[in-house]
Amino acid sequence: LAKTTQPISMDSYEGQEVNITCSHNNIATNDYITWYQQFPSQGPRFIIQGYKTKVTNEVASLFIPADRKSSTLSLPRVSLSDTAVYYCLVGAPGSASKIIFGSGTRLSIRP
């Protein structure tokens, strides 16, 4: 399983764009990058997954450079309700049985 490194915490303000970077230097050819969001007192929620270049959905965008050794989760115009922990996971869907979470990035949004 590829090891991931994320910042422990980040702060931002309402209305700003927030970018959270995840480093995964030993990513394998078949690995995808997946991000989860966890609000306080709730279970994590899948938000986005990608393999290369850019993926966008109604919640976030995921940018993956050509070497795939890092990825950036982008949250546009954040609000207070985006305060959560964000987890970056790297692995090959369908091959791994153990889905391992790291410590995540604690994002705090201020008014």
Added chain:
Amino acid sequence: NAGVTQTPKFQVLKTGQSMTLQCAQDMNHEYMSWYRQDPGMGLRLIHYSVGAGITDQGEVPNGYNVSRSTTEDFPLRLLSAAPSQTSVYFCASSYQRGSYEQYFGPGTRLTVT
């Protein structure tokens, strides 16, 4: 669909007591798993199952047992509770083994005194 449900929401046990945390899903998912989350920490995988009758250990299996007699249910048993098992427990499921798109339950907050 109710998704993934867990009971109870809260539980207090005394050291040495046993109990079962219940988890059920109504999405016909093949894969189910249990995680624990300690305060301020990430999630650690306890046990997982790739289908009825098949279970395996995760990162922190000691002190816990699981079984999977049906596709829908995946109970987690604490054999003899210890204060170190005080945590929030999350059950998750996904359509298939190895899928990174997992659906999580609301969690059970367990305190062992």
